[in-house]
Amino acid sequence: MNTDDRCPRCGEGRMKSWRELEKEEHEVVRRLPASAEDAAAERQRLNRWCTRCWYESRGAETTA
Numbered sequence: 001m002n003t004d005d006r007c008p009r010c011g012e013g014r015m016k017s018w019r020e021l022e023k024e025e026h027e028v029v030r031r032l033p034a035s036a037e038d039a040a041a042e043r044q045r046l047n048r049w050c051t052r053c054w055y056e057s058r059g060a061e062t063t064a
Contacts, residue, residue: 046058
């Protein structure tokens with residue numbers, strides 16, 4: 001588990017939940033390729049994103 005909230009891909013950005021993202025960042029997330037795989041409500045509830053490289057961590061990856 002990534003305890004310091006750093007992005008596992010770039011190592012620089014901080015992983016943020018949907019609630020932590022700004023309005024403009026919500027629009028970016030809606031356009032990411034993974035948006036076609038899961039329902040929007042499920043992604044918003046479970047996933048986290050790095051706003052530096054736009055890595056998306058699925059809910060199963062963030063739980064211990």
